[in-house]
Amino acid sequence: MWLWHKKMSYSVPVSRITFLLASIIVAFECGANTPCPNTTPQQSDSIKVDKVVISTQNIFDDSDTEQYLLHRLANQFHISTKPTVIEERLPFKEGDIVTAEQLAEAERIIRKEVYIRDASVAFSDTCNIDEAVTVEVTTWDNWSMLPTVSFGRKGGKNKFELGVKEDNLLGKGIQLSAEYKTDEQRSGYRFKVGSQIPFIPYSSMLIDVEDNDDGSIIQFDAAKPFYQLSSENAWFINYLDFDKEDEIFQNGASQRIFGHTGNQLILAYGMLLANTDNQYHRLTLGYTQQEDQFYNVEHNEFTALDTLPQDRKFSYPWVEYEYLQADFQVLQDIYLTNQQEDINLGWHHTFKLGVETNPFANANYGLHAQWRWQKGYMWPTTLLMFSGQVNKTYHVQDHDLLYANLTAEAFYRFASKFGIYNLTQVTISSNNYADLPIALGGESGVRGYPLQYQHGDHRAINAFELRYYPKWNLYRMFDIGLAAFADVGKAWQNNTSNPNEYTGTLASTGIGARIYSNRSSHKHVIHLDIATPLTGGPNTDSWQWQLQVKQSF
Numbered sequence: 001m002w003l004w005h006k007k008m009s010y011s012v013p014v015s016r017i018t019f020l021l022a023s024i025i026v027a028f029e030c031g032a033n034t035p036c037p038n039t040t041p042q043q044s045d046s047i048k049v050d051k052v053v054i055s056t057q058n059i060f061d062d063s064d065t066e067q068y069l070l071h072r073l074a075n076q077f078h079i080s081t082k083p084t085v086i087e088e089r090l091p092f093k094e095g096d097i098v099t100a101e102q103l104a105e106a107e108r109i110i111r112k113e114v115y116i117r118d119a120s121v122a123f124s125d126t127c128n129i130d131e132a133v134t135v136e137v138t139t140w141d142n143w144s145m146l147p148t149v150s151f152g153r154k155g156g157k158n159k160f161e162l163g164v165k166e167d168n169l170l171g172k173g174i175q176l177s178a179e180y181k182t183d184e185q186r187s188g189y190r191f192k193v194g195s196q197i198p199f200i201p202y203s204s205m206l207i208d209v210e211d212n213d214d215g216s217i218i219q220f221d222a223a224k225p226f227y228q229l230s231s232e233n234a235w236f237i238n239y240l241d242f243d244k245e246d247e248i249f250q251n252g253a254s255q256r257i258f259g260h261t262g263n264q265l266i267l268a269y270g271m272l273l274a275n276t277d278n279q280y281h282r283l284t285l286g287y288t289q290q291e292d293q294f295y296n297v298e299h300n301e302f303t304a305l306d307t308l309p310q311d312r313k314f315s316y317p318w319v320e321y322e323y324l325q326a327d328f329q330v331l332q333d334i335y336l337t338n339q340q341e342d343i344n345l346g347w348h349h350t351f352k353l354g355v356e357t358n359p360f361a362n363a364n365y366g367l368h369a370q371w372r373w374q375k376g377y378m379w380p381t382t383l384l385m386f387s388g389q390v391n392k393t394y395h396v397q398d399h400d401l402l403y404a405n406l407t408a409e410a411f412y413r414f415a416s417k418f419g420i421y422n423l424t425q426v427t428i429s430s431n432n433y434a435d436l437p438i439a440l441g442g443e444s445g446v447r448g449y450p451l452q453y454q455h456g457d458h459r460a461i462n463a464f465e466l467r468y469y470p471k472w473n474l475y476r477m478f479d480i481g482l483a484a485f486a487d488v489g490k491a492w493q494n495n496t497s498n499p500n501e502y503t504g505t506l507a508s509t510g511i512g513a514r515i516y517s518n519r520s521s522h523k524h525v526i527h528l529d530i531a532t533p534l535t536g537g538p539n540t541d542s543w544q545w546q547l548q549v550k551q552s553f
Helices: 014-030 069-077 083-089 100-111
Strands: 047-057 116-123 133-141 145-154 157-169 174-182 187-195 204-212 215-224 233-250 253-276 279-295 312-325 328-331 341-344 348-356 366-378 382-394 402-412 418-430 458-474 478-492 506-517 525-533 544-550
Touching: 047 083, 083 100, 100 116, 100 133, 100 328, 253 312, 312 366, 341 366, 478 525
Parallel strands: 047 133
Antiparallel strands: 116 133, 145 157, 145 544, 157 174, 174 187, 187 204, 204 215, 215 233, 233 253, 253 279, 279 312, 312 348, 328 341, 348 366, 366 382, 382 402, 402 418, 418 458, 458 478, 478 506, 506 525, 525 544
């Protein structure tokens, strides 16, 4: 019994079953004396697309007799996605030759759009698969315009946000937002706009501007990614310029405040090297220029000039090799609740190597190296997801950096409404950047402790959750889940001038509620947790509540 509510995967011959049923139905309609020919294609059979019929559905079904006034108002004020927007995002067009696998990939691509709740892409019924057929595309919208009023508390610090966000302006897939926000480090205004680049298929651009009390941030992105697995090429441009203040917390209090200004430019072009048996080999060539400068701020009472992070200035061309094994499964109740999720169980590796043009001191050259990987395994009641990352620099600063992280996630569904989740994460580092500390506490792990409570070169975390999926739904807009959890972790070998006041293992336990906005384009999961620290330490409370907005259960 599959308790993950699996919808379909590449390993199941969906098209074979679909076309067999279609053959039987059409045979009865055509008459007993005129049976259809054999319409049972293989999973990889190629079929010509004669016509693409697109149907975009509103947020709620107007024919549903259980509709509330709120649902009717949402449908009335929501502008449904234009069929031309969906057509532009389909990886095929009329006249193309496609397979059932490519239709499944098209569903995944459409579902990635935040304003789309779900999508169906399928061949229409036909009596002869050797002839061109119609592809029927149906999408269901999310509510995309949200006046935002939110507050939260994490790691003992409050945050607040007020604004408006629209992810599907006029039904054209344009992203627009304006907001005021304040958190543990800064407050200010943010404006963001994103859309497809005109006349460049499958492309996108984003402009993001922030004006905060401690500085400003300007970011521009333009990209044409590997839109589908078999895409021949991709390109990416990123520009970032910022001036802000960074605040480092430790031992339950603010430990350092310093100014941070910098800029970044990334240019990249990628190409598909080979595509065989759902295995894809890609090569990307790029260039990165990055500069970070740190300075003391006038109102700072904590940081001495000699303890500022070291400035960084990098400029290097790089090459990246990517290996992707496609083994996608459509599951539910993994990172969200009661929602279709596309999970790839295949291997995914990226290897990146860059040569620094400004090596440190008298070195002849410098290197930037990175390796990232991911793999999943699934059984009827168990899903395991593994991922890792290693970053290494050589002769780019006075000390070579090493950062390695390994993450293992286990999902075990032992009943229709109950599951167990376990997260294990281990991080080791050497000469890590001082403005990016390896920390533990609050949002960085072990709930119930202040933000960044414990620092170290190395860190280990284990989080255990008993999850309850009661199938409670509020007005068909919010899915409710509950969890009981226990966290344990430790950061150690802290070589900075500010040692941890508590060097033992951190542990906590607690309960929480999860509220998933299933009709919202932001796919937010509200976490409301009450946690109790089980081990001592200064500046910790007997219990702590947290209200956070995350992207997963």
